[in-house]
Amino acid sequence: MSLTIRLEDKQQAFEELRDIKTYLAGRNWFPGTSGNLSIRVGEFTPEQFAFAVTASGKDKSVNTPSDYLLVDQSGKPIEATGLKPSAETLIHCEIYRATGAGAIFHVHTVFNNLVSELYGDRGSVPIDGVELIKAFNIWEEEAQIEIPIVPNYAEIPRIAELVEQAILPRIPGILIRKHGICAWGANAFEAKRHLEAFEFLFEYAYRLALLRK
Ligand SMILES: CSC[C@@H](O)[C@@H](O)C(=O)COP(=O)(O)O
Numbered sequence: 174m175s176l177t178i179r180l181e182d183k184q185q186a187f188e189e190l191r192d193i194k195t196y197l198a199g200r201n202w203f204p205g206t207s208g209n210l211s212i213r214v215g216e217f218t219p220e221q222f223a224f225a226v227t228a229s230g231k232d233k234s235v236n237t238p239s240d241y242l243l244v245d246q247s248g249k250p251i252e253a254t255g256l257k258p259s260a261e262t263l264i265h266c267e268i269y270r271a272t273g274a275g276a277i278f279h280v281h282t283v284f285n286n287l288v289s290e291l292y293g294d295r296g297s298v299p300i301d302g303v304e305l306i307k308a309f310n311i312w313e314e315e316a317q318i319e320i321p322i323v324p325n326y327a328e329i330p331r332i333a334e335l336v337e338q339a340i341l342p343r344i345p346g347i348l349i350r351k352h353g354i355c356a357w358g359a360n361a362f363e364a365k366r367h368l369e370a371f372e373f374l375f376e377y378a379y380r381l382a383l384l385r386k
Pocket residue numbers: 205206207208209227228229230231258259260261279
């Protein structure tokens with residue numbers, strides 16, 4: 174299989190990334206240039222795939238002609254470009270490889286950082302019977318879920334290495350402790366729904382823990 178990407182597929186992915194970036198920036202979910210987004214493009218096998226990803230260090234609240242680039246399954250640019258892929262591209266590579274997802278969104282918020290620390294030693298955030306769990310396509314009554322947490326390391330390959338073991342089949346997201354969340358889905362629409370549901374549940378978990386104190 175070759176990694177040739179059709180121009181129209183690349184353009185569509187870049188446009189979708191711009192739309193979701195603009196929306197998430199409106200929610201103030203990219204403070205201080207944090208966060209990164211990607212959408213998979215073309216054919217997928219766990220051994221070979223490509224995705225469009227945000228360039229590193231950009232102000233994600235601004236749209237410019239040089240915000241995205243295409244990379245392969247190892248995070249290397251597949252076209253000549255002066256842009257550097259997100260510093261966290263390897264985490265995206267690992268999630269795509271493990272899940273076959275179509276889009277991955279990573280944001281840093283105060284609530285995702287708070288709950289990742291609150292439940293960091295436990296290794297997961299427990300959520301019990303909240304209606305919005307259904308956003309993950311989990312329909313049982315009073316469902317109980319655990320949202321996994323991995324440690325945050327300065328070396329991204331060390332985080333990427335832990336991601337595969339930590340991913341839970343029903344849960345389309347993973348927290349990096351005192352860092353942020355990566356949420357994914359079959360496409361950008363689904364990844365956005367999952368990301369919003371996670372953030373709702375994190376605020377709920379944080380406030381509930383305070384009320385119970
Ligand atoms: C500027 S703080 C955030 C970064 O260290 C990183 O965690 C992040 O999410 C953004 O990195 P980037 O390389 O721009 O994709």
